[in-house]
Amino acid sequence: MEKIAEHKSFVGKQLRYRHRAQSVGCDMTFSIYLPPQAELGKVPVLYWLSGLTCTDENFVNKAGAQHHASMYGMAIVAPDTSPRGDGVADAEDGAYDLGLGAGFYLNARRSPWSQHYRMEDYFCKELIDLVESEFPVDGKRSAIAGHSMGGHGALKFGLKYPERFRSISAFAPISSASNCPWGKKALTAYLGDDPSLWAAEDCCELLKKRGNKAPKILVDQGDADPFLQDQLKPELLQAAATAGGADLTLRMQSGYDHSYFFIASFIEEHLRFHREHVG
Numbered sequence: 001m002e003k004i005a006e007h008k009s010f011v012g013k014q015l016r017y018r019h020r021a022q023s024v025g026c027d028m029t030f031s032i033y034l035p036p037q038a039e040l041g042k043v044p045v046l047y048w049l050s051g052l053t054c055t056d057e058n059f060v061n062k063a064g065a066q067h068h069a070s071m072y073g074m075a076i077v078a079p080d081t082s083p084r085g086d087g088v089a090d091a092e093d094g095a096y097d098l099g100l101g102a103g104f105y106l107n108a109r110r111s112p113w114s115q116h117y118r119m120e121d122y123f124c125k126e127l128i129d130l131v132e133s134e135f136p137v138d139g140k141r142s143a144i145a146g147h148s149m150g151g152h153g154a155l156k157f158g159l160k161y162p163e164r165f166r167s168i169s170a171f172a173p174i175s176s177a178s179n180c181p182w183g184k185k186a187l188t189a190y191l192g193d194d195p196s197l198w199a200a201e202d203c204c205e206l207l208k209k210r211g212n213k214a215p216k217i218l219v220d221q222g223d224a225d226p227f228l229q230d231q232l233k234p235e236l237l238q239a240a241a242t243a244g245g246a247d248l249t250l251r252m253q254s255g256y257d258h259s260y261f262f263i264a265s266f267i268e269e270h271l272r273f274h275r276e277h278v279g
């Protein structure tokens, strides 16, 4: 693991690393914010998953989370959104919603994607183990959050691995990957057309299944988001939560769009929500 950036921020440290990742067979970068409390002992940790076109740096540079993470004493880890580098497949037409920057947090099963696009193994096994072994974070006090494609990832991992994450939050998540153009395109390319494989990637299916055993979930969605009706469909998430008896707080936020200006406006509330639930 090689440190490639370090900046003092709100008394803590904003760090960036590159490491060889076995699960995806390429070098990966990730960012981690360590609050000042991490100098004294282990701190709780929030994993942040970003959306289409992002790297690990969008959240770090645009969300304004460091101030709040410093106040709440939480580390924040932001991974990249896909494998990268020579030999890693990309969309043939350069589309932004498939391939590089669009890993969808799953293990691909179809060629050419299956060689490197194993983002579930990378994040859930390799990166979390690396972070817990190399940094002063308390793995028993972990939470997960994300935006858009990363909101889908956060909901999916939080629901699939409830023993790992005590709380889940999302900004403008893709609520049901099986039922929107971004998700259908990615699931077809990466997995093929087996409905059981799609169901395992669909937050609504997972939410119905997990029901009232799901961790607490907070979702913020802007009502001026251009992707709201075609791609995000929060009403499906609400219906799945109601059907399963899950504890979802879905807040429609008037006038907000899909951007990091929206995320920056509510990130403090998400950090507070997670800090309360991780203890």
Ligand SMILES: N[C@@H](CCC(=O)N[C@@H](CSC=O)C(=O)NCC(=O)O)C(=O)O
Pocket: 050, 051, 052, 053, 054, 058, 062, 096, 147, 148, 149, 150, 258, 259, 260
């Ligand atoms: N056509 C747009 C789409 C890209 C976009 O809006 N990306 C969002 C996430 S969308 C869902 O996962 C994003 O976070 N962008 C990065 C940012 O810093 O805002 C385009 O290509 O611009």
